[in-house]
Amino acid sequence: MPPATGGGLAESELRPRRGRCGPQAARAAGRDVASEAVARSPKRPARGSRRFEAAGRWALLALVTLLSFATRFHRLDEPPHICWREVQRTEESSPKGFSSFCLFFSPQMLIGLAGYLSGYDGTFLFQKPGDKYEHHSYMGMRGFCAFLGSWLVPFAYLTVLDLSKSLSAALLTAALLTFDTGCLTLSQYILLDPILMFFIMAAMLSMVKYNSCADRPFSAPWWFWLSLTGVSLAGALGVKFVGLFIILQVGLNTIADLWYLFGDLSLSLVTMGKHLTARVLCLIVLPLALYTAIFAVHFMVLSKSGPGDGFFSSAFQARLSGNNLHNASIPEHLAYGSVITVKNLRMAIGYLHSHRHLYPEGIGARQQQVTTYLHKDYNNLWIIKKHNTNSDPLDPSFPVEFVRHGDIIRLEHKETSRNLHSHYHEAPLTRKHYQVTGYGINGTGDSNDFWRIEVVNRKFGNRIKVLRSRIRFIHLVTGCVLGSSGKVLPKWGWEQLEVTCTPYLKETLNSIWNVEDHINPKLPNISLDVLQPSFPEILLESHMVMIRGNSGLKPKDNEFTSKPWHWPINYQGLRFSGVNDTDFRVYLLGNPVVWWLNLLSIALYLLSGSIIAVAMQRGARLPAVVAGLSQVLLRGGGQVLLGWTLHYFPFFLMGRVLYFHHYFPAMLFSSMLTGQHSVGHPLRLCAWSLASWPLARGIHMAGILSLLLGTAYSFYLFHPLAYGMVGPLAQDPQSPMAGLRWLDSWDF
Structure with missing residues (x-):
């Protein structure tokens, strides 16, 4: 049997280092196997040799980092125009x-x-x-x-090195990510993806590092890496909600870690309490505090009105400088003749809106469209009038008459002079709901324009307060209630949201409104300062709006959406820039050699891991080398496979629009799995099973070198996808990419 260690590069493959073990459940078995392997190995190297080895490690890390930065910053200024998002x-x-x-x-x-x-x-x-x-x-x-994206490669290198104790595995991982055209493309543009992946990889590396310090709990390195894990989790979640996946992974690792400690009878309950408290402080309290602080700074710095104000409640808008509700004074009670805007109370629904466009043929009655719109607009303005008179309530000779709970009213659209109207025609998108339209000429319509205004949880006769009263509009003829389904209309409806009249009278936020803007020169004004919400209220509302905004995203013109099953096989890319042969074209597509190797590695890991797990469970006595590699395979590979699973499979459950770039956090984990186990260790096992130790070591290194060179050469072939290309498309024999369109679904 060949020894587990030897001189040179392979010497560090299996030698255990103090404080460098993986998950604790396998620590005891790992030590036994490592001890047996060391006992069979030649003499330990001298101190000078160890220093030389350490210097070599630092040099390799510097080389990996330099190469990553060089590839990410190369031609960063091209193209000099806006690309994709x-x-x-x-x-x-x-x-x-x-x-x-x-x-x-x-x-x-x-x-x-x-x-x-x-x-x-x-x-x-x-x-x-x-x-x-x-x-x-x-x-x-x-x-x-690009700076943050460049750190993905050294972070992955260090993570794999710590999990596998293998320089060759770490180098292979670094090569896979350095020479992947997809990761390179995402890192070169002004996108959230490199920032998100930076924090995900930082959290993964920090978690692995504090696991490796498990035999020195409460030491300075242990506290440093545990705290840095919490900071990275806050950063990941602060970028996108996808950061929840790395939080889940760290949480599962922490639960397993504490479960192992709980079974260690040598630890006192006081020590267990310290371990639990440390993790609660660093992995729960610290991330929450930082995450909340990020929002507090955001609310303080970004305090002016913007185009997205309409996504938020009236009270939220009252705190934004420049918004018409900020430091505003408006009449307190609603009166006939007032010009108003009516806002739905469900977040991210917006204002009751109409415009001169009609519903198309075959969509109910061909009358004026009524929708909800998220932005401030003159078409959001309505005039509230009595149902049985056309006289002008703003005439100075008429006394002010307030609108009260239970009144029968008309809402006349100010820009088009058509009344808010409903009838028994079906709504455009929602079955069993009635269509809502704009009808009439100069405010003159029919009885289907009459609505009863009701204040939620109030008695008949009560006045209606602007901003504060929660109101519903009940259609007098059909008995249905005005609401918004939240469904996005097709292009004929300008992708605004559907308004319906629902016969289901249950009180829901979709059918509850409030009056926001209120203009009536005959009424005195009051200040709105008292309406400004507290910090917890605006924190909760902002999250609800973001969640709803994400779920309602729709693709833009010429954008290619995709399905999760497309992603691991690199089925379809995404245009970042250019379409025609005269354009400067950038195409987001993973290096196919890297991606298909990753896919093969996942299958190999599942197969080999299952075989080894069954063999060990059945009590099979494995050779020392095989046993040592198996421990690394099951221990570190499980962490990486879990990361890939958590960052990939949840997308199958999502109803929102999905793009190819959503897979890239998972791709980081699949590349680490490829470098760490599914290619490097099978190569080593095959080499040692077929040849003597010196020859086996040579075969193993030749295999690793072949993979490195093959990955680099594939990058040479496909690098124009990331750095840009001009000229004929790939299907043209004169194209520089001719012959490289391996799948018909690739559109470059």
Whole structure:
């Protein structure tokens, strides 16, 4: 049997190091196997040799980091125009609007700060992909994202090195991520993805490091890595809700860790309490405190009105400087003749809205559309009138008459002079609901324009308060209640939200409204300062709006959505820039050699892991080398496979629109699995089973070198996808990418 260790590079493959073990459940078995392997090995190297080895490790880490930065910053300035979602992320991060409130938080603030420090003045109008930046400075924002994206490679290298104790496995992992065109593309543009993946990998590395310090609990390194794990979790969640997946992984690891400690009878209950308290403080309290602090800073810095105000409640808008409700004074009670806006109480539904466009043929009655709209607009204005008169209530000769709970009213659309109307025609999208339209000429319609206004939980005759009263509109003829289904209308409805009249009278937020804007020159005004909500209220509301906003996302023109099963097989990419052969084209697609190798590795790991687990459970006595590799395989590989599973399979349950780039956090874990186990260790086992120790070591290193060179060569072939290409498309024999369109679904 060949020895487990030897000189040179392979010497560090299996030798245990103090404080460098994996999950604690396998620690005892790992020590026994490692001891047996060391007993069979040659003499330990001298101190000078160990120093040389340590210097070599640092040199390799520096080389990996340098190569990662070089590939990410190469041609970072190209193309000099907006690519894909840079139009969204950069506009939200613009220093000109840096104080305007938006739906996204810490990442936009960081990108905006990077732009401000690099000379971007915020005067560029981000309208659509393809618009040239010209003289505007954008490199600081791209550079910030590329800087964070560059750290993914060394983080993965260190994680795999700590889990496997194998330099070759760590180098292979680094090569897979360095030479992946997909990771490279995502890191070079102003997107949230490199920021999210940075925090995910930082959390994974920190978790592995504090696991490795388990034999030195409460030491300075243990506390450092445990705290850094909590900080990274807060960062990941602060970027996107996808950060919940890495939080779940760390939580499962912590539960398993505590369960093992609970079974260690040598530990006192006091020590167990310390372990539990430390994890609660660093992995729950610290992330929550940082996450809340991020929002507190956001609310303080971004305190001005912005285009997304309509997503939020009237009380929330009252705290935004520049909003018409901020420091405003409006009449307190609703009166006939008032010009008002009516806002739905369900978050991210918006204002009752109409416009001159009609419902298309075959969609109920061909009358004026009524929708809800999330933004401030003149088409949100309505005039409240009595149902049985057309006289002008604002005539000075008429006394003020307040609207009361139970009154029969008409709502006349101010811009088109059509009344809010309903009838027995079916709603456009929601079955068994009635259509709501705009009907009539100059306010003159029919009895289907009459609505009874009711205040929730109030008695008949009570006045209706602006902003505070929760009201419903009951259609007098059909008995249905006005509401919004929240469903997005097709393009004929300008992708606004459907308004229906529902015969189901149960009180829900979809059918409850409040009066927001209120204009009536005959009434005195009151201040709205008393309506400003508390910090917990705005924190909760902002999260509810973000969740609803994510679930309601729709693809833009020329965007390719995808399904989760497409992602691991690299079935379809995503256009970042350009379409025609005269355009500068960037195409988000993973390096197919890397991705298909990852897919093969997952299958190999599941197969080999199952065989080894069954053999060990049946009491089979494995050779020392095989046993040592098996412990590493089941121990570290399980962590990485869990990360891939948690970051991939939840997307099958999501109802929102999905894109190819959503898979890349999971791809990081599959690449680590490839480098760590499913390729490196099978190669080593096959080599040792077929040859003597010196020859086996050579075969193993030749196999690893072949994988490294093959990955680098595939990057050479496909690098134009990331760095840009001009000229004929791939199907043209004259194209530089001719012959590389291996799947018909690739569109470059």
